[in-house]
Amino acid sequence: MKFETYQKLIGLIEEKGALYVPLLDPDKNTVEGIGEVAAKAEEAGADALLVGGSIIVRNVFEDSLKQIKKSTNLPVIIFPGYFNYVCKYADAILYLSLVSGRNPDLLIGEHVKSAPALNVIGLEPISTAYMLVSSGVTTSVEFMSNTKPIPREKPDIAIAHALAAEFIGMKLVYLETGSGANQSVPDEMIKAISSVLSIPIICGGGIKTPDEAVSKVKSGASIVVTGTILEKQKDCSNLMKEFAKAIHSVKK
Numbered sequence: 001m002k003f004e005t006y007q008k009l010i011g012l013i014e015e016k017g018a019l020y021v022p023l024l025d026p027d028k029n030t031v032e033g034i035g036e037v038a039a040k041a042e043e044a045g046a047d048a049l050l051v052g053g054s055i056i057v058r059n060v061f062e063d064s065l066k067q068i069k070k071s072t073n074l075p076v077i078i079f080p081g082y083f084n085y086v087c088k089y090a091d092a093i094l095y096l097s098l099v100s101g102r103n104p105d106l107l108i109g110e111h112v113k114s115a116p117a118l119n120v121i122g123l124e125p126i127s128t129a130y131m132l133v134s135s136g137v138t139t140s141v142e143f144m145s146n147t148k149p150i151p152r153e154k155p156d157i158a159i160a161h162a163l164a165a166e167f168i169g170m171k172l173v174y175l176e177t178g179s180g181a182n183q184s185v186p187d188e189m190i191k192a193i194s195s196v197l198s199i200p201i202i203c204g205g206g207i208k209t210p211d212e213a214v215s216k217v218k219s220g221a222s223i224v225v226t227g228t229i230l231e232k233q234k235d236c237s238n239l240m241k242e243f244a245k246a247i248h249s250v251k252k
């Protein structure tokens with residue numbers, strides 16, 4: 001298995017300081033529409049694309065990925081709700097282990113089921129520790145995963161989970177409050193984790209403005225993800241440009 005996409009992300013982080021990665025949800029777009037958003041994201045200065053959602057209602061995942069790949073040269077990375085999202089048209093998949101929870105299926109069970117398929121199609125797995133942080137209300141990911149999030153005011157617990165993930169050999173830590181969350185991951189928690197961690201931090205969930213994205217980067221995030229706020233725009237081009245410009249302007 002080659003790890004080209006991961007190496008590309010690491011190279012980009014070294015070059016730019018931090019990366020902007022929009023999340024595209026095939027359930028919220030037509031196949032043509034999602035291709036157009038992907039092209040606009042590249043034009044806006046995004047560094048890669050995540051594709052996925054917590055529930056895929058329509059049977060369009062493969063077609064959407066094909067269309068996205070046709071429309072952009074950006075790295076396209078699957079953000080799986082579940083592991084039946086394995087698909088050869090992406091460059092890589094965030095191989096998420098929900099380390100903040102104690103649901104064995106999401107720690108290792110789903111991985112065992114999907115690993116042979118990944119191997120056959122040659123889809124690059126990026127081993128990622130997925131850490132759900134409380135936003136104060138129950139999110140879809142919390143409910144669907146049947147796990148408890150890490151309390152917002154407990155950075156020590158978050159540090160212990162992130163360090164364990166790094167020591168196990170995971171390559172990224174994804175700090176998440178859930179798609180559409182009313183609050184993003186607290187800056188203090190990102191700072192605390194980044195002060196002890198060597199692997200890059202992705203931050204997503206509830207990020208609504210470029211200023212908020214900048215404070216995540218200044219706190220130590222290397223990759224910022226936005227999904228819901230883009231879906232709320234009639235045309236998200238300008239907002240993606242603002243996010244990309246703001247995130248790339250932070251000198252770490």
Ligand code: 1GP
Nearest residue numbers: 179180204205206227228
């Ligand atoms: C969700 O982190 C992503 O898993 C993005 O969250 O949709 O709230 O931007 P939002």
